[in-house]
Amino acid sequence: MVCNMTVTKVVEIPLVTTEVPIGPQHPALHEPLLLKVYADGEEVVKVEVNTGYNHRGVEKLCEKNTFYRDIFIAGRVCGICNTVHANCYVRALEYLLDIKPNNRARYLRVLAMELERIHSHMIINAIMAEIVGFETLFMQIMLDRERVMKAKEILTGNRVLGDYMMIGGVRRDIDEVKRARIRDLLVKLKPRIEFYKKVFEEDETIIKRLVEVGLLKPVDVTSHSLVGPVARGSGVRIDSRASDKYDAYDEIPFNVITRTEGDSWARMMVRWDETLEALNMCLYILEKLPADGNPVPDEKRLPRVIPQGESYARVEAQRGELTYYVMSDGKSTYPYRVKIRTPSFNNIINSAFMYVGLSLADVPVALTSLDPCISCMERVIVIDLEKNTKYKLTLKELAGGRV
Amino acid sequence: MKRPKLVELVLQNLLRKPATIQYPREKTPVEEDSRGIQYADLTKCTGCTLCALECPADAIKMTPIPQGYEIPAKNPKKIYPLIDYLKCVFCYRCVKICPVNAFIVTSKYDIAGPIQINSEEYSLSTVKKVSG
Numbered sequence: 001m002v003c004n005m006t007v008t009k010v011v012e013i014p015l016v017t018t019e020v021p022i023g024p025q026h027p028a029l030h031e032p033l034l035l036k037v038y039a040d041g042e043e044v045v046k047v048e049v050n051t052g053y054n055h056r057g058v059e060k061l062c063e064k065n066t067f068y069r070d071i072f073i074a075g076r077v078c079g080i081c082n083t084v085h086a087n088c089y090v091r092a093l094e095y096l097l098d099i100k101p102n103n104r105a106r107y108l109r110v111l112a113m114e115l116e117r118i119h120s121h122m123i124i125n126a127i128m129a130e131i132v133g134f135e136t137l138f139m140q141i142m143l144d145r146e147r148v149m150k151a152k153e154i155l156t157g158n159r160v161l162g163d164y165m166m167i168g169g170v171r172r173d174i175d176e177v178k179r180a181r182i183r184d185l186l187v188k189l190k191p192r193i194e195f196y197k198k199v200f201e202e203d204e205t206i207i208k209r210l211v212e213v214g215l216l217k218p219v220d221v222t223s224h225s226l227v228g229p230v231a232r233g234s235g236v237r238i239d240s241r242a243s244d245k246y247d248a249y250d251e252i253p254f255n256v257i258t259r260t261e262g263d264s265w266a267r268m269m270v271r272w273d274e275t276l277e278a279l280n281m282c283l284y285i286l287e288k289l290p291a292d293g294n295p296v297p298d299e300k301r302l303p304r305v306i307p308q309g310e311s312y313a314r315v316e317a318q319r320g321e322l323t324y325y326v327m328s329d330g331k332s333t334y335p336y337r338v339k340i341r342t343p344s345f346n347n348i349i350n351s352a353f354m355y356v357g358l359s360l361a362d363v364p365v366a367l368t369s370l371d372p373c374i375s376c377m378e379r380v381i382v383i384d385l386e387k388n389t390k391y392k393l394t395l396k397e398l399a400g401g402r403v
Numbered sequence: 404m405k406r407p408k409l410v411e412l413v414l415q416n417l418l419r420k421p422a423t424i425q426y427p428r429e430k431t432p433v434e435e436d437s438r439g440i441q442y443a444d445l446t447k448c449t450g451c452t453l454c455a456l457e458c459p460a461d462a463i464k465m466t467p468i469p470q471g472y473e474i475p476a477k478n479p480k481k482i483y484p485l486i487d488y489l490k491c492v493f494c495y496r497c498v499k500i501c502p503v504n505a506f507i508v509t510s511k512y513d514i515a516g517p518i519q520i521n522s523e524e525y526s527l528s529t530v531k532k533v534s535g
């Protein structure tokens with residue numbers, strides 16, 4: 001068999017423009033992504049999103065490792081959203097095994113995920129402050145973010161990589177002392193977040209740089225399948241936590257935050273409001289944590305072989321809807337297929353139309369407002385097995401024919 | 404438009420002690436039960452290699468216990484898990500999966516250094532040396 005892989009990219013370059021590459025070294029965040037910007041003077045005419053600098057082959061790696069080893073590999077797809085990745089994968093396996101964790105485990109899972117949401121939203125807001133040239137605010141937010149990191153360390157045993165999820169529950173329990181300490185940290189954090197929200201609402205520098213930059217209409221959001229705070233910032237009420245009610249989200253009260261402005265500022269404000277909402281949810285969980293048995297399953301007794309079948313789980317990550325598809329052939333301890341679709345994959349690749357009309361200096365701001373996570377999203381391989389046929393993968397196809 | 408009082412905050416912070424920690428000279432405080440380095444207690448280990456099979460990072464290699472150490476009778480293969488801490492991701496899968504709970508956990512985290520670091524010294528310190 002002859003493998004013939006031909007990928008040709010068709011790019012229409014507008015006339016009388018200058019090509020300005022933004023990236024791939026740290027276009028806005030410290031992640032590799034190339035925005036090829038075609039500019040007419042200062043105005044952006046066309047943007048081409050080039051990815052592929054951080055492809056690590058995680059899905060293939062998952063097929064080569066056992067189901068249980070994959071829990072930890074899934075957690076390492078992305079550093080900032082590691083517990084949601086692990087939770088989504090673990091829930092996909094739980095659906096196949098028909099195991100239901102007890103209430104305490106479900107609550108603790110939500111606690112870990114919401115703590116992660118708080119620190120993720122804080123870091124992107126801090127980076128936004130840095131991008132607009134407000135480094136004092138960046139330092140301030142990062143200093144207060146340490147409180148959440150400490151809370152996460154108390155809960156999971158590590159600042160960033162929690163490795164907290166296991167089939168049938170979580171990997172460590174929480175006692176009264178830890179509960180009180182986490183509550184203390186969060187209560188102290190709340191006025192600080194309210195203050196930062198006020199800064200983002202009132203500060204002239206931030207408002208001048210963010211308001212009406214990177215406008216997204218609700219119709220564009222739905223037609224380009226943008227997800228998460230990007231969609232909610234344009235008034236599209238989409239949230240898997242509210243629609244799926246996985247884990248303990250059916251019992252914990254929370255609001256889905258939406259704003260109608262649709263610009264970069266609205267997206268950042270949605271994140272601040274969600275941070276406050278997540279904080280309230282954490283405090284609620286810490287107060288009303290059920291005590292219906294041990295949330296920590298004995299890892300030695302869990303089934304080694306997963307029954308045959310396909311499973312599909314989704315979770316609301318910090319950046320939007322994250323889905324895992326797991327297929328098991330029922331014979332081996334290895335999954336047959338693991339497919340990951342991350343929110344940044346939709347948000348970054350499909351949003352090239354958003355930059356048109358902006359000035360060059362606003363491109364990093366608009367990109368940061370999408371909260372890109374490049375290590376999450378890079379998993380596209382095009383393999384053409386047929387002989388002597390050309391397969392053209394255009395940006396148009398990648399974006400679903402709407403660029 | 405009312406300006407937020409960031410200037411006041413900056414002035415307040417000038418009077419506070421620095422938030423940064425001068426790391427190698429000053430240790431970062433961590434929780435007592437945070438996941439630091441772990442090593443096998445050779446008096447309990449049976450050499451079953453389950454930890455090496457389960458390790459997601461392939462950081463564990465079953466290695467023969469060197470001559471001159473008292474090897475317990477329950478370890479017929481005379482092997483023990485040697486953890487390469489530079490590969491280890493500290494997920495504690497080995498700790499949780501061990502059928503005889505042979506792993507000793509610590510919260511020690513500052514393992515970076517010029518030499519290759521593994522659990523050899525730690526593990527061998529758990530068994531007695533045979534004289535001669």
